[in-house]
Amino acid sequence: MKTQLPITVDNIRRIHNERRKEISARLSEFRQIHRSGTEERFWEEMVFCFFTGGCSAAMGLRSIEAVRPLLASGTQEEIAAALSGVHRYPNARARYVVESREFLTANHKMKIRKTLMDFDCGLERRDWLAKTRGIKGLGYKEASHFLRNVGFTGYAILDKHVLNCLAELKLIDDPKPPATRSRYIAVENIVRELAAESEVGFDELDLVLWSMKTNAILK
Numbered sequence: 001m002k003t004q005l006p007i008t009v010d011n012i013r014r015i016h017n018e019r020r021k022e023i024s025a026r027l028s029e030f031r032q033i034h035r036s037g038t039e040e041r042f043w044e045e046m047v048f049c050f051f052t053g054g055c056s057a058a059m060g061l062r063s064i065e066a067v068r069p070l071l072a073s074g075t076q077e078e079i080a081a082a083l084s085g086v087h088r089y090p091n092a093r094a095r096y097v098v099e100s101r102e103f104l105t106a107n108h109k110m111k112i113r114k115t116l117m118d119f120d121c122g123l124e125r126r127d128w129l130a131k132t133r134g135i136k137g138l139g140y141k142e143a144s145h146f147l148r149n150v151g152f153t154g155y156a157i158l159d160k161h162v163l164n165c166l167a168e169l170k171l172i173d174d175p176k177p178p179a180t181r182s183r184y185i186a187v188e189n190i191v192r193e194l195a196a197e198s199e200v201g202f203d204e205l206d207l208v209l210w211s212m213k214t215n216a217i218l219k
């Protein structure tokens with residue numbers, strides 16, 4: 001395993017320069033989903049973010065592979081069985097999938113893409129995901145992750161890797177996840193300032209910081 005570089009502005013610039021093509025390719029994938037992704041693809045990306053909450057991105061990827069045939073109509077029991085041995089919380093995450101699907105079907109005819117596109121305000125778009133009680137498992141971090149993965153821009157994904165980087169830079173006192181909307185936005189603005197200082201695009205910076213901690217650029 002490679003030794004992690006110290007988190008400094010100079011090293012952020014260095015890693016961004018080294019991994020620019022890979023980062024750009026990943027963001028291009030997200031933009032492609034935004035332009036032409038189906039409602040089914042938006043639902044799959046939402047479920048992926050149900051699975052990553054409190055767990056790793058790698059576990060989320062394995063889990064979505066396990067349940068993909070069940071996303072449209074699988075029962076809670078079928079989804080839990082598929083997640084058994086794959087996800088840390090198979091029963092809870094199966095419930096998130098089924099209850100969210102029922103809510104979105106009843107209230108939005110499963111038109112997640114259309115609903116998101118109808119928002120003019122980016123903050124209101126994320127608030128809808130994080131605050132709507134019928135959508136299970138999306139706090140502000142997971143909602144930001146989902147929106148980024150379907151090509152919306154301007155959201156920071158404040159996971160443990162990014163927060164640890166901010167703490168190492170002494171931009172925040174504690175890497176504990178923000179517990180409120182206002183605190184999330186405050187830390188997000190710190191990330192925005194860091195992007196300006198390091199001369200790295202705001203939407204690229206998350207992937208740079210994440211890769212500095214994990215040596216990987218996942219979704």
